[in-house]
Amino acid sequence: MNPVINKRGDKFSIPGKYLLFALTIVSIALIVITLTTNLFSGVAGTVAGVFVVPFQKGISTAGSYVKDKAEYFADMSTLREENGVLRQQVEELKEENARLTQDKYELDNLRDLYELDKEYSSYSKTGARIIARDTGNWYSNFVIDKGTDDGLDIDMNIIAGGGLVGRITSIGPGWSKVTSVISDNISTSSMVLNTGDNLIVTGDLESYSEGVITFSKLQDDIDAVSIGDKVVTSNISDKYLPGILVGYITSIEADSNNLTKSGTLTPAVDFEHLDEVLVITSKKQVINSETPDD
């Protein structure tokens, strides 16, 4: 009997196992295509933009509202205690502030003098809200509510709280997906700020349960790098702008090859409580390696 025609012979239907087989082939083809090209990113972006993102924006706002309200009542009593402590602190800070204002004035002058305005405080930035997080529990990717319509582009860097969060890896008209530096499959080319030694920072799900991520390939023969040193994005990275704070070194071990060192560092950003991020709208300039053929 022909499996495609069912018993009555009048109604057209395909048995489940053939469908399964066909869809498996389609899926594997799609996996291969998306691994090798970025043919579908535009299509997928448009589909997602129409069906899902508008709802996510609304629900995310509602979700944060409900949570805010719940925390509002829980925090009432702690706030009173805190208030007393804070009043004391305000007095201390006033005094400190006066002193720092003087320092700041001096610093500004010195910066002008050394033309240090290339620091990342001078990059043009735009704020964005996180509207969705990874549905699985394996990677720490998320979606923000701005996309190509707001002038964003793939590979733009994301910062929050003064530290590096990640970069945009796929984008649609009103949304973009951010891959964070703590994701297990992401490596960031970085350097130690005070010695200038390059190292590779790699996200690690296993060690992130203790709040740290790993680094490797640090060449430091004279033991100049120590625990607590700042790690920033390196000059030679082709995705990240130089000098953005990634984290602080928490442990260093010599590798078994006795040439390089590896260890762990604490990220500068609190990824658990990330709500709003800044997108740096200038991108790192890279030399196009493809030379024109004719």
Added chain:
Amino acid sequence: MRKTLVTFVLIIICFIFQSSVFSYFSFGGIVPNLLIIITASTAMMRGEKAGLFTGFFAGLLADIFFGDFICIYAIIYMYEGYICGFFHRVFFPDNYILPLALISISDFISGFIYYILMFLLRARFDMGHYMTHVIIPELIYTSVVAVFVYPIILFVNTKMDMIVSKGARKFV
């Protein structure tokens, strides 16, 4: 046709809730897997073919947004829906134990397969750590959430069946 549309809407609602609302109620960074719940329960109520499609589209949605390449979740969820669909023959709306057990097992297996494909193959060998920190917590959280979500899906489904059969009778 209307059934398909309702399932489609349910998938989108589940996805939106999972990605936006539940991230505010995550325990230790773990969110429950609503897409598994909708896939397994639809498969059980409607048979393997419906399960296959539900799984495929639920996975595809997750892939488009959060996957590095499209179709890895789609393929896992599709097989899950297909296999859960075999239990359609022993499915009774009054029996809650079988669907909930099946949802839990599906979640565990999908987590394990994903670990093998995406982590073990990248030489992350510490299986025990990933078990205790990701797969098992997700399994527990999903099972607990399923106790509340499954009756809602069942209710929508039986209501839909009633509407469709009523329409058919009127037509005759």
